[in-house]
Amino acid sequence: MINVKNLEKHFGGENVLNGISVEINKGDVVCVIGPSGSGKSTFLRCLNMLEQPTGGQIIFEGDDLMDKHIDLNAHRQKMGMVFQQFNLFPHMTILGNLTCAPVMLKKMSKSQAEQKALDLLSRVGLADRAGDYPSQLSGGQQQRVAICRALCMEPDVMLFDEPTSALDPEMVGEVLDVMKELAEEGMTMVVVTHEMGFAREVSNRVLFLDGGVIAEEGSPDAIFNHPQSERLKSFLAKVL
Amino acid sequence: MNFEMLAFPLVTFFEKFVNIFITRGMYKMVLDGLKNTAIITLGALVIGVAIGTVIAVIKYFGEGSKALKPLVWLCDIYTTVVRGIPMVVLLMIFYYIILVSASGIAVGIIAFGINSGAYMAELIRSGINAVNVGQMEAGRSLGLSKLQTMRKIILPQAVRYILPAIGNELIALVKETSVAGYVAVVDVTRAIFLIRNNTYESVVTLTLLAVIYLVIVIVLTRLLKLLERRLSTNDQRKKS
Numbered sequence: 001m002i003n004v005k006n007l008e009k010h011f012g013g014e015n016v017l018n019g020i021s022v023e024i025n026k027g028d029v030v031c032v033i034g035p036s037g038s039g040k041s042t043f044l045r046c047l048n049m050l051e052q053p054t055g056g057q058i059i060f061e062g063d064d065l066m067d068k069h070i071d072l073n074a075h076r077q078k079m080g081m082v083f084q085q086f087n088l089f090p091h092m093t094i095l096g097n098l099t100c101a102p103v104m105l106k107k108m109s110k111s112q113a114e115q116k117a118l119d120l121l122s123r124v125g126l127a128d129r130a131g132d133y134p135s136q137l138s139g140g141q142q143q144r145v146a147i148c149r150a151l152c153m154e155p156d157v158m159l160f161d162e163p164t165s166a167l168d169p170e171m172v173g174e175v176l177d178v179m180k181e182l183a184e185e186g187m188t189m190v191v192v193t194h195e196m197g198f199a200r201e202v203s204n205r206v207l208f209l210d211g212g213v214i215a216e217e218g219s220p221d222a223i224f225n226h227p228q229s230e231r232l233k234s235f236l237a238k239v240l
Numbered sequence: 241m242n243f244e245m246l247a248f249p250l251v252t253f254f255e256k257f258v259n260i261f262i263t264r265g266m267y268k269m270v271l272d273g274l275k276n277t278a279i280i281t282l283g284a285l286v287i288g289v290a291i292g293t294v295i296a297v298i299k300y301f302g303e304g305s306k307a308l309k310p311l312v313w314l315c316d317i318y319t320t321v322v323r324g325i326p327m328v329v330l331l332m333i334f335y336y337i338i339l340v341s342a343s344g345i346a347v348g349i350i351a352f353g354i355n356s357g358a359y360m361a362e363l364i365r366s367g368i369n370a371v372n373v374g375q376m377e378a379g380r381s382l383g384l385s386k387l388q389t390m391r392k393i394i395l396p397q398a399v400r401y402i403l404p405a406i407g408n409e410l411i412a413l414v415k416e417t418s419v420a421g422y423v424a425v426v427d428v429t430r431a432i433f434l435i436r437n438n439t440y441e442s443v444v445t446l447t448l449l450a451v452i453y454l455v456i457v458i459v460l461t462r463l464l465k466l467l468e469r470r471l472s473t474n475d476q477r478k479k480s
Contacts, residue, residue: 077383
């Protein structure tokens with residue numbers, strides 16, 4: 001579904017990503033872990049071109065996103081993204097947040113979109129908050145809404161950029177539960193996270209990024225129980 | 241202190257006022273003048289906001305785009321030139337050189353609008369910059385284009401940040417239109433000047449003029465406060 005070939009990203013003189021190649025298949029739940037500054041978030045943000053890569057290829061459903069003539073917006077509609085800081089639209093109600101893009105992009109009629117939005121909200125237990133504004137919700141609730149907002153576009157893949165890092169500890173669980181359910185339904189997911197428990201339990205593949213390269217990758221069992229490289233061992237020793 | 245000296249002018253002031261504006265019916269001139277002042281102010285406000293928004297958006301997108309460089313450059317020239325010329329001079333240039341066959345009112349609307357646009361541009365730009373970058377990213381990640389995100393997500397939020405400043409600009413604009421008489425427009429200032437020339441009564445006429453502007457400004461300030469309060473009922477800065 002997403003085929004990343006030799007992805008590179010330089011900021012000025014700094015090399016953030018130094019040739020990352022990975023294939024993400026339909027139904028994969030890939031967790032990306034690594035120390036801060038290892039390029040995890042940049043890697044994720046390159047996947048939907050929020051960050052412009054400086055080299056390599058990102059083939060999404062057969063099209064190279066680096067191609068200048070490609071309709072990037074059309075492809076982004078199929079890639080949902082959830083941000084660390086939620087980034088809900090504060091001037092719209094929860095329902096407005098969910099329906100805004102599908103209606104504007106003529107993907108659905110207003111009533112279809114609202115029906116879809118209410119279905120999604122009730123699945124995360126927030127249907128009764130549809131008329132509220134984001135500022136009236138807790139962090140965990142906002143992040144669940146943000147997940148619904150991305151899902152409302154009916155994407156083929158979901159990208160999560162440290163979705164629980166800005167949450168109070170007691171709210172982390174409710175967001176991870178939603179993500180876990182999503183994974184069980186077969187959604188393709190790429191998750192940058194510090195939640196090792198989630199990576200171990202939910203993902204089918206873990207990428208360990210260090211210094212802008214994939215230092216080690218494998219099944220959760222291989223990564224967490226049988227780490228090969230010294231760097232991964234010392235990283236795990238610090239976070240587990 | 242001679243109290244007769246104080247009391248006497250007050251009585252004559254009132255008598256003269258009634259005589260000039262009511263008995264001799266000159267209030268009609270004042271009302272007509274007010275109408276023109278209102279037309280020019282509102283017209284210029286619309287043009288100013290439109291020009292200001294376009295320039296602010298061009299400059300926002302122009303920061304990282306080579307293709308927009310010439311446009312950004314044009315906008316800079318516009319702002320520099322307009323801000324560097326006194327309003328009266330600009331007005332007369334438009335009336336006597338650029339728009340020779342247009343009516344004074346049309347010239348007034350256009351010239352004041354163009355002048356106001358230069359100030360609005362910087363104002364609106366500061367509002368756009370005050371909106372969190374995550375908002376643009378969230379919009380883009382859903383597949384909305386830059387302009388769609390700007391229109392639906394960024395600008396509605398920017399407006400809230402800059403409403404007080406736009407109010408100030410509007411107040412400055414109302415008072416600035418008092419020079420419209422230079423291009424044969426009978427605005428409220430011109431109307432009062434004509435009455436003064438006719439009656440040789442400076443105190444009564446000029447006092448009334450000052451009070452009229454004062455009342456307009458007070459009413460506008462109140463209205464803007466109301467609007468601000470309505471918009472901030474679901475303010476994102478308000479934490480629950």
